[in-house]
Amino acid sequence: MNANGMDFTAAERAALDRVSVPAMRPGFAADIVSAATAGVRVPPRRTARRGWRAHGRLLIGAGALVLASATAAATGWFGKLPIAIPGITRTVVVPEVKKPKHVVRREKPKAPVGQAEVATAVPEAAPVLPLESAPLPQWRVQRRRASRRGCR
């Protein structure tokens, strides 16, 4: 027992020491040497993995490649290549559109607002209505006349 075993109590060590190991089958060591010299191949350590863990890296790699290709196609990167890739270049190539000419728009100079108009403007006279034409007094006059006529 080394120093590591000293951390267990006597009871614990007694219990642990009950875990005995059965004997190896006779001739086991000789069989290993025979297998090695006969050229028996050792299976690679990771072959027994199944399912997602077995193909995970492959799937992630394929997914990344597809994503990168789709991004490149969408951005028109294939069209910039010096070689034409049949199918891809033609389908995703961006059609050349004539670049619109940049025209600088010049606006006509505007006359200064306010000064000339103010100088030429004639103030209009306020409308003066005759007394009779005003609706309320006219109505009153008519009413008085009617009442006078009625009184007579």
Place this chain on the structure above:
Amino acid sequence: MRFTSAAREAAAADNDDAVMARIAGRDAVAFGRVVDAHVAMLHRIAYRMIGDAAEAEDVAQEALLRLWASAERWRPGQAGIAAWLTRVAVNQCLDRLRRRRFVSDEEPPERADDAPGAEAQVEEDQLRHAARAALGDLSERHRAAIVLTYYEELPNSMAADALELNLKAFESLLLRARGAMRAALMARGLTSLTGEIAS
């Protein structure tokens, strides 16, 4: 002339390098000596880790065949053959245990018959079975830490190397493994809080 521990290790490593050079040259005698020297240790580690005698033999054989196959790639000056084989065997055990749980191939002891001494034998078998089950209750890495340090009495540095951990991380793992081992033994009724031995 007295050798220090480091000097002895260096001498052993030099010797291992020479042996590996011979194995790389397909020297079956040298390989046979390596097999004889290490097969029992590999079998013990694998059996206590996995709990199945046949599978433990598979692990031991595979580790040794891997040494034979990769002898040409052996780098002089690296940790010795024992450390290399231990690491390979422990990794194989962990790989196998990840695919299936610890299953002891030991049959549960039957009830005692009337023969003299049979009752004591059955009781001893029950205790051994309980101890194996308690070891099986640990997680794979905790079990590996206990197997390497307690049963195989490897120094912490070598056990850490086998589990591909640095020394600090391994010591932390070992501390937790001991706690888990104590709890498992107590849960199986093999020890008590007062430290009495179950009998």
